[in-house]
Amino acid sequence: MILAATAALLGLLAGCSSADAAQAADAPRQSGTVxxxxxxxxxxxxxxxxxxxxxxxxxxxxxxxxGSGQPQQVGRxxxxxxxxxxxxxxxxxxxxxxxxNLYAYYTGARDNRVVRMPWDxxxxxxxxxxxxxxPKNTFHNGGRIAFGPDDMLYVATGDAGDENAAxxxxxxxxxxxxxxxxxxxxxxNPFPDSPVFSLGHRNxxxxxxxxxxQLWASEFGAKDADExxxxxxxxxxxxxxxxxxxxxGSLSATAYxxxxxxxxxxxxxxxxxxxxxxxxxxxxxxxxxxxxxxxITGPDRYQARAVPLDDLGRLRTVATTxxxxxxxxxxxxxxxxxxxxxxxxxxxxxx
Numbered sequence: 001m002i003l004a005a006t007a008a009l010l011g012l013l014a015g016c017s018s019a020d021a022a023q024a025a026d027a028p029r030q031s032g033t034v035x036x037x038x039x040x041x042x043x044x045x046x047x048x049x050x051x052x053x054x055x056x057x058x059x060x061x062x063x064x065x066x067g068s069g070q071p072q073q074v075g076r077x078x079x080x081x082x083x084x085x086x087x088x089x090x091x092x093x094x095x096x097x098x099x100x101n102l103y104a105y106y107t108g109a110r111d112n113r114v115v116r117m118p119w120d121x122x123x124x125x126x127x128x129x130x131x132x133x134x135p136k137n138t139f140h141n142g143g144r145i146a147f148g149p150d151d152m153l154y155v156a157t158g159d160a161g162d163e164n165a166a167x168x169x170x171x172x173x174x175x176x177x178x179x180x181x182x183x184x185x186x187x188x189n190p191f192p193d194s195p196v197f198s199l200g201h202r203n204x205x206x207x208x209x210x211x212x213x214q215l216w217a218s219e220f221g222a223k224d225a226d227e228x229x230x231x232x233x234x235x236x237x238x239x240x241x242x243x244x245x246x247x248x249g250s251l252s253a254t255a256y257x258x259x260x261x262x263x264x265x266x267x268x269x270x271x272x273x274x275x276x277x278x279x280x281x282x283x284x285x286x287x288x289x290x291x292x293x294x295x296i297t298g299p300d301r302y303q304a305r306a307v308p309l310d311d312l313g314r315l316r317t318v319a320t321t322x323x324x325x326x327x328x329x330x331x332x333x334x335x336x337x338x339x340x341x342x343x344x345x346x347x348x349x350x351x
Contacts, residue, residue: 031351036344038054038056038345040345041345041347042317042330043055043105043317044317044330049097050066051064053091053093062102077127079109080107083107086138086141089105095147101181102116103116104117106143112143113132113134133172137162140202140220141158143157144273152179153179154177154178154207155178170194174201178196197234200236201237201239208276209276210296215230216229216276217229219259221243221244232257236257237259238257261302261304280296289314292305313332313338314333328348330348
């Protein structure tokens with residue numbers, strides 16, 4: 001019944017006309033709430049046959065959101081450390097029409113790690129670690145994970161308060177990592193016998209692939225500029241030597257990859273989750289309390305603009321529904337830094 005209700009909801013969203021879709025590409029509109037009363041939702045991953053799994057950062061719960069019914073707990077990670085920005089963070093359902101596993105990134109007692117949990121369509125089983133030893137700290141734990149079109153798992157980490165670790169290929173901190181679903185290191189990674197895909201990151205909390213298979217990432221700046229980056233294998237994105245764009249003509253301009261978009265000052269964004277939708281990257285911002293739209297094609301390419309929304313407060317995650325016709329956006333007003341409304345935290349639908 002839960003999955004049938006979800007299919008009906010997604011079918012309603014999918015039923016908009018091509019004209020509606022074109023209008024949504026310009027300014028998707030807030031059209032409803034699919035869940036409320038959540039406790040710091042962080043990760044969100046859709047199931048191919050309807051519904052979505054959502055993580056709660058501080059409680060360690062994993063919830064099934066389906067139709068208009070109440071969220072149902074289907075699993076829980078018990079050994080999390082929710083201090084500061086840590087806890088149960090990103091989720092990723094494995095590719096395929098009948099996924100048998102869910103992957104999660106969380107902060108434990110000694111490290112950040114990625115685990116695999118069996119999924120039978122109703123309940124999650126015991127977590128099995130597939131990647132451990134990612135440095136942890138009160139802040140800058142990264143946490144977003146996503147499967148790519150190559151079926152590899154991409155893992156965003158923070159520098160864990162050690163700026164120099166971001167430039168150290170031997171450290172897992174301040175990186176985007178690429179591993180197989182088993183945790184093995186792919187032989188075609190840019191650095192031999194290393195899970196590192198890109199380096200020089202401060203704190204990446206957003207990962208999304210576009211229709212061309214390109215990987216986009218959002219990154220928190222320190223004081224000068226937040227970033228949206230187009231990642232390339234082996235690319236060095238400059239932190240801590242460069243924050244934002246390198247000065248034109250400098251040695252840094254040739255040594256490091258510039259972001260395609262920046263937000264200055266960082267109080268205008270603090271970008272977390274991102275999604276690609278109708279020719280644009282959508283960026284959920286925490287301090288900025290906005291959903292940013294960054295076109296990646298056309299005459300306004302890379303020109304960020306805020307999507308007109310009600311005042312939702314801090315925004316953590318944005319994800320494109322499987323039918324490609326709408327976005328789900330989660331608030332993060334109960335994370336200790338927001339001003340929660342009575343029904344926070346919520347998941348809002350835009351179409």
